[in-house]
Amino acid sequence: MKIVDAREQACPQPVILTRKALSEASELLVIVDNEAAQTNVSRMAEKAGCRVEVEHKEGSIYLHIVKAVSPLQEEAKSTKTTVVLAASDTLGRGNAELGDVLIRAFFHTLKEVQLLPTTIIFINSGVRLVTKGSKVLDDLRALCDKGVEILACGTCLNYFGLTDKVEVGQVSNMYSIAETLLQADNVIST
Amino acid sequence: MAEMDCAVVLFYSTQGAIKAERALMRAGFAVKLIPTPRQFSSDCGTALRCAWADVDAICAALKAGAVEYDSVHRMTVRQ
Numbered sequence: 001m002k003i004v005d006a007r008e009q010a011c012p013q014p015v016i017l018t019r020k021a022l023s024e025a026s027e028l029l030v031i032v033d034n035e036a037a038q039t040n041v042s043r044m045a046e047k048a049g050c051r052v053e054v055e056h057k058e059g060s061i062y063l064h065i066v067k068a069v070s071p072l073q074e075e076a077k078s079t080k081t082t083v084v085l086a087a088s089d090t091l092g093r094g095n096a097e098l099g100d101v102l103i104r105a106f107f108h109t110l111k112e113v114q115l116l117p118t119t120i121i122f123i124n125s126g127v128r129l130v131t132k133g134s135k136v137l138d139d140l141r142a143l144c145d146k147g148v149e150i151l152a153c154g155t156c157l158n159y160f161g162l163t164d165k166v167e168v169g170q171v172s173n174m175y176s177i178a179e180t181l182l183q184a185d186n187v188i189s190t
Numbered sequence: 191m192a193e194m195d196c197a198v199v200l201f202y203s204t205q206g207a208i209k210a211e212r213a214l215m216r217a218g219f220a221v222k223l224i225p226t227p228r229q230f231s232s233d234c235g236t237a238l239r240c241a242w243a244d245v246d247a248i249c250a251a252l253k254a255g256a257v258e259y260d261s262v263h264r265m266t267v268r269q
Binding site: 135 | 222
């Protein structure tokens with residue numbers, strides 16, 4: 001078993017180190033020291049078909065990662081994925097007031113249609129939509145309840161000073177975002 | 191699944207819906223800006239949704255604020 005000590009490593013370093021180690025070993029022990037790193041490493045490993053067990057020990061988080069592709073995961077892999085990339089807090093370009101109306105109409109409608117996206121990624125001013133005061137929070141919560149994964153760019157939240165205002169979804173990094181986009185069958189960019 | 195008795199207020203223009211939303215939010219009403227449901231119009235339009243119980247007060251507030259609206263429809267929403 002390979003051991004990866006990713007404590008005191010800035011995001012997305014723990015994910016990069018884990019990925020590299022996974023290409024060399026089928027069983028890992030990854031040690032991290034914060035919840036964001038735990039979530040990001042776990043998500044990457046689970047997406048790569050691994051089983052992840054979490055253990056809190058002496059102020060650190062120990063992630064036991066084992067490569068295991070079950071029939072269920074094989075099946076999940078064969079399902080088409082659609083990702084919506086919300087790159088702004090408005091929809092379309094031209095008029096911000098109209099763009100605000102359109103983005104709200106878009107997320108309202110998205111939760112009512114039958115074909116749901118697999119993931120919605122919020123970047124740049126799009127992250128405002130997942131934070132306190134956003135007018136689409138109820139719609140996004142409903143989408144979340146239906147199993148849609150919601151990822152918000154951590155760099156963007158930090159830039160706007162909104163990191164502690166997130167109301168729905170998970171804070172993510174460019175590593176996961178780029179990977180999710182590249183693995184998707186369809187990407188819809190707003 | 192809970193059912194909600196709602197009113198959908200239609201407007202003559204998108205600007206009208208935006209103006210109405212602002213006026214009603216300022217007055218403390220809980221309204222939601224939504225795309226006009228298909229059964230009420232085939233146009234691409236924007237409407238406001240509110241609780242059916244608030245409909246009289248909302249119409250009165252719109253009239254008092256000189257915000258024009260087209261029509262009001264009743265709709266059950268499953269949540």
